[in-house]
């Protein structure tokens with residue numbers, strides 16, 4: 577069969593506005609620690625209704641800084657989700673803490689609060705909760721558990737910019753949250769991330785730690801108050817980020833419309849389950865369009881068939897605790913998180929991005945239908 581189209585999994589939406597903003601920064605000569613980052617942080621904090629935002633070089637860097645500030649270290653256990661990207665766990669492994677995986681809720685694919693509570697031991701120090709595939713985690717319940725057991729709750733919202741929990745944006749609820757801007761995300765800057773916090777003190781620490789532990793308040797450029805990192809972002813990236821924030825509402829609307837089109841197109845396929853629908857408490861921000869195939873279907877075969885028709889897909893996502901380094905280092909194996917393991921073996925991300933062509937979506941579903949048959 578000759579392949580007539582190539583449909584990518586993801587694609588950023590950048591236009592003349594980002595070009596114009598980047599040019600302004602290049603011509604200004606202020607490439608790092610400049611006013612464009614300050615402006616981006618203000619706009620971002622406003623967009624998610626958080627009092628403070630600190631831009632960093634990646635979502636992973638932001639998560640690491642929060643784990644560092646929380647003081648997680650050797651001997652401590654931190655509970656996180658097996659249905660995530662590895663960075664949610666790596667962020668505290670960097671600090672020497674031990675990952676404990678609690679199973680997810682089969683509907684939301686986010687941490688099941690009952691499983692989190694059951695995983696708590698005298699060594700538990702924190703929870704890194706994830707808003708997976710842009711669907712808000714059970715923040716209130718997790719926060720209550722964290723308060724009851726004196727744990728630090730960190731929200732990995734890398735996939736959830738624009739999502740809402742109980743009618744308010746992710747980022748506005750009080751726990752510190754991290755967003756990421758890799759090119760497959762709702763908004764991108766090439767790379768980058770932001771930590772939102774409701775604590776002025778934490779914000780001050782984030783600003784110092786991302787910049788080699790510098791402390792401007794009590795000294796100058798070579799005054800280092802603590803051991804820090806180089807997790808600085810650049811003003812060039814912030815310029816792209818401002819262009820993306822300016823059209824964030826449109827991005828979110830277009831992604832929602834594209835997801836709804838897939839929902840309709842897939843409605844006739846009994847072998848396919850789609851992601852959890854919104855409800856009163858949870859409004860998804862569409863990051864990826866993931867489906868779960870019936871357990872009778874050979875996923876690798878479906879992916880191969882789709883690839884043959886020019887349709888990119890991904891096994892999105894494998895369970896974190898079953899990654900080779902996790903098995904080797906901590907001895908994790910199948911059976912630890914049965915709900916997560918069952919779903920992760922069946923999930924598939926379809927091509928999805930802000931400006932995906934409806935004809936391409938139709939083509940993807942026709943190709944999937946043929947592959948399933």
Ligand SMILES: Cc1ncc(COP(=O)(O)O)c(C=O)c1O
Pocket residue numbers: 634635636637660661663664706732734735755756757758768769
């Ligand atoms: C859930 C989750 N956490 C963390 C990250 C890490 O973000 P970054 O790639 O910006 O370091 C990602 C990005 O893929 C993610 O999806």
